[in-house]
Amino acid sequence: MTGLLASDLFKSFGSHPVLRGLDMEARSGTFTAILGESGSGKTTLLRLLAGFERPDRGTITIGERIVDSSSQHTRPELRHIGYVPQEGSLFPHLTVESNIGFGLPRKLRKARANELLELVGLAGLGRRYPHELSGGQQQRVALARAMAIDPEIVLLDEPFASLDTHLRVSVRDEVSAILRRAGTTAILVTHDQEEAFSLADMIAVLRGGKIAQFATPQDIYTTPVDADVARFVGDANLLVGQMRGDCVETPLGTLAAICHGERPGDSVAVTVLLRPEQIRVEVAEQIQVDPPSGANGLSGQITHVRYQGPDKMLRIANGGERQLVARAPSSSLLVPGTRVRFAIDGPVLVWPAGGSKLSEPEMVDAASAQSDA
Numbered sequence: 001m002t003g004l005l006a007s008d009l010f011k012s013f014g015s016h017p018v019l020r021g022l023d024m025e026a027r028s029g030t031f032t033a034i035l036g037e038s039g040s041g042k043t044t045l046l047r048l049l050a051g052f053e054r055p056d057r058g059t060i061t062i063g064e065r066i067v068d069s070s071s072q073h074t075r076p077e078l079r080h081i082g083y084v085p086q087e088g089s090l091f092p093h094l095t096v097e098s099n100i101g102f103g104l105p106r107k108l109r110k111a112r113a114n115e116l117l118e119l120v121g122l123a124g125l126g127r128r129y130p131h132e133l134s135g136g137q138q139q140r141v142a143l144a145r146a147m148a149i150d151p152e153i154v155l156l157d158e159p160f161a162s163l164d165t166h167l168r169v170s171v172r173d174e175v176s177a178i179l180r181r182a183g184t185t186a187i188l189v190t191h192d193q194e195e196a197f198s199l200a201d202m203i204a205v206l207r208g209g210k211i212a213q214f215a216t217p218q219d220i221y222t223t224p225v226d227a228d229v230a231r232f233v234g235d236a237n238l239l240v241g242q243m244r245g246d247c248v249e250t251p252l253g254t255l256a257a258i259c260h261g262e263r264p265g266d267s268v269a270v271t272v273l274l275r276p277e278q279i280r281v282e283v284a285e286q287i288q289v290d291p292p293s294g295a296n297g298l299s300g301q302i303t304h305v306r307y308q309g310p311d312k313m314l315r316i317a318n319g320g321e322r323q324l325v326a327r328a329p330s331s332s333l334l335v336p337g338t339r340v341r342f343a344i345d346g347p348v349l350v351w352p353a354g355g356s357k358l359s360e361p362e363m364v365d366a367a368s369a370q371s372d373a
Helices: 042-050 096-101 106-119 135-147 165-182 193-199 217-222 227-232 366-372
Strands: 004-013 016-026 031-035 057-062 065-068 081-084 153-157 185-190 202-207 210-215 236-244 247-250 253-259 269-274 279-283 299-307 311-317 323-329 339-344 348-352 362-364
Touching: 004 042, 016 031, 016 042, 016 202, 016 210, 031 042, 031 165, 031 193, 042 081, 042 153, 042 185, 081 135, 096 106, 096 135, 106 135, 106 165, 135 153, 135 165, 165 193, 185 193, 193 217, 202 217, 202 227, 210 217, 210 227, 227 236, 227 269, 236 253, 236 323, 236 348, 247 269, 247 348, 253 269, 279 311, 279 323
Parallel strands: 031 185, 031 202, 081 153, 153 185, 253 348
Antiparallel strands: 004 016, 004 057, 057 065, 202 210, 236 247, 236 269, 236 362, 247 253, 269 348, 279 339, 299 311, 299 339, 311 323
């Protein structure tokens, strides 16, 4: 199997630019997720990689082969790429076996279809028609069809979006396991952060027609390249601060800091990221231990609680218009109106403030942000 390299890709539709000098690499045998808001160009990028569209400028390389550039274009069927669309798009009038073998030489179809049905856990269902399968089974047939040509790369365009929540989780885990067993390089387009974080070895955050950050899921979450990426990939509290050595002064006290890139000098204005799980919350009269140095006496009142099964997301008023978002176990008795004390655990991430002007902490609720996107 091989990897893929996209260099300096530009694509516009009429006067509307979609991709603006995008660079991305998917290494051989890895699972890469392209994560971005609706309209950010994710599907356009996938269609360029597949060969369904041509870039206005730039180069696409698969392994050692240039498949798109200003001087050449390899047709989709010659790129050795498997493509799994959002709805599966199986031929309703063909059996499962015929769907999988479509496009293969006739003498190879039956054997290859049976081999792939075994791989995707659907052995014995080759004579059924798509309407006789569940949604999850149809998606696995679509994957088997994409893999029938022994593709160098499989492209997945939000293939789980139409499935029910409980089915989506199980099917995507099955698909991931199948691709990893086969050693196939996979590129998944999604707007679902949890999906990207749970499946991918690497995540590319697409913003403004370029890759804003390309890193492991852990690095994307813990050390986002800027405040916009931090907002996009999870719940976040963004504060103003000033550097003081290895610490930062914030409205919540002086906190230990880590820097993305070179450490700003003393007194430099910075933007501070505080994740909800870093805020340790207890009912005011029940707190047992002293907060960390520099963060004593923090208190507030819960204004909103969002139950999420294993945990609760809390909004805490901490004076004036200020709101913070924190996380607590679902078994906690914290409810709106509860007076609480809280402390900050661990170092916070900082970036130079640049043109960002936050006069008060900004609370970003990821669920709300996703619904607004």
